[in-house]
Amino acid sequence: MAETERPERIRLGPPDMLDGRTLVPVTVGGHHLLLVRDGERIVAAERACPHEGADLLLGRCVGGRLHCPRHLASFDLQDGSVSPGWSFRALRLFDIESASDGLWLRMT
Structure with a gap:
């Protein structure tokens, strides 16, 4: 797909898909x-720790830190x-838009 043909956002699921949970795994485009x-903010992060690939789903979120x-x-x-x-790269983060029709991963 050409760069200009990529969607600006991808729907992940309903707005309540976290339903009181702090961490929820999703697969987007593989x-x-x-x-x-x-708190009230939702972000998407790569699931594997950039250090040695640990599954961050098994981690915890406290005070704005994963x-x-x-x-x-x-x-x-x-x-x-x-x-x-620690001397490894930062965790990749992606913006999430919460709307009445669902949670959307923002690609821009």
């Missing part, structure tokens, strides 16, 4: 992502930056 609720279950590193949910003391 990519494994994790929906993360931080904590890896394996190495105790954590990621800022605003920009994906890793906690001090």
Whole structure:
């Protein structure tokens, strides 16, 4: 698909798909992502920790940070930056739009 033909957003599911949960796995275009609720805000993140691939679904979200279950590193949910003391790349984050017709992954 040409760059100009990509959709601006992809519907993930109903607006209540997190239904009180903090972490929900989704697959979009073959990519494994994790929906993360931080208060009223919802973001999508890559599901595998960039350090050694730990499943972040097994982690936890506290105070605006997603904590890896394996190495105790954590990621800022605003920009994906890793906690001090770690020297690997930031976690990839994606914007989520919540609308009356569902949760949408924003591609722009």
